Amino acid sequence: MDRLKDKEENALIQLMNQYGDYLVRTALLLLKDYQTAEEVVQDTFVIAFEKMKQLEDPTKLKSWLTSITVNCCRSRMRKWSWKNVLLHLDNVDKEQVDESMLTPEEALIDFVWNQNLSEAIQKLDYKYREVITLYYFNELKINEIALYTKSKESTIKSRLKRARFMLKELLQKGDAVIDKRERTNKGTSQQ
Incomplete structure (x- = not known):
């Protein structure tokens, strides 16, 4: 956590590896478009990296990142052009079952x-x-x-x-x- 607050790039990469898939899945379910979900998660990590010093309780990192992602998704949904794009859920990673x-x-x-x-x-x-x-x-x-x-x-x-x-x-x-x-x-x- 201290490394993130000190703006170490390796710490950011580690954070992205740890929470990236989880946040993309969340954004994808909300936005229905894989590329846009990835963009939102990139925005999430940029915002988190810039505002890391605002996070007081390190145990709430995952929930803080989720909150940023949800807010970024809401922002995308408010845009008029976004509401008029037909999107599909073709790229959702479905939970693997032993077939x-x-x-x-x-x-x-x-x-x-x-x-x-x-x-x-x-x-x-x-x-x-x-x-x-x-x-x-x-x-x-x-x-x-x-x-x-x-x-x-x-x-x-x-x-x-x-x-x-x-x-x-x-x-x-x-x-x-x-x-x-x-x-x-x-x-x-x-x-």
């Missing part, structure tokens, strides 16, 4: 489920996507999310509840489409 233990059918079902969940999350408004990402993917507590987003805990709880409800509806609609296709295919195959 040798899955049958081909299970692997396909798992892939489709993850794809549907990712697409449903991306359809949420930013404020709901933000709480879902921080709560489930970053495993933060409600009070931590409230601190990072400068919101009340009750607001975070409400957004989380609303986001879960909207995700459930989006995923059920997706299931309805699959069910409809299955019925159509069964009807066609019986003829």
Whole structure:
């Protein structure tokens, strides 16, 4: 920590190696674009390096970096041109599962489920996507999310509840489409 406060470049590189992937994943889930997520994380490290002396408690480094990243993501989302760009979640690093233990059918079902969940999350408004990402993917507590987003805990709880409800509806609609296709295919195959 002292090396960072003394502006040692090697300490910054070590910090980037330690938290870079975590912060890119967070930004990617919030912004839906890998390149922009990387840019935000670069901005995060520049800001952190410049303001390192403001961090009083070294044990809160990870949460401080997360807070900077979330604020940088919010700033990007506020820009008009950014809101009008169609983005995709193609480059999300998905958690690796030992595929040798899955049958081909299970692997396909798992892939489709993850794809549907990712697409449903991306359809949420930013404020709901933000709480879902921080709560489930970053495993933060409600009070931590409230601190990072400068919101009340009750607001975070409400957004989380609303986001879960909207995700459930989006995923059920997706299931309805699959069910409809299955019925159509069964009807066609019986003829």
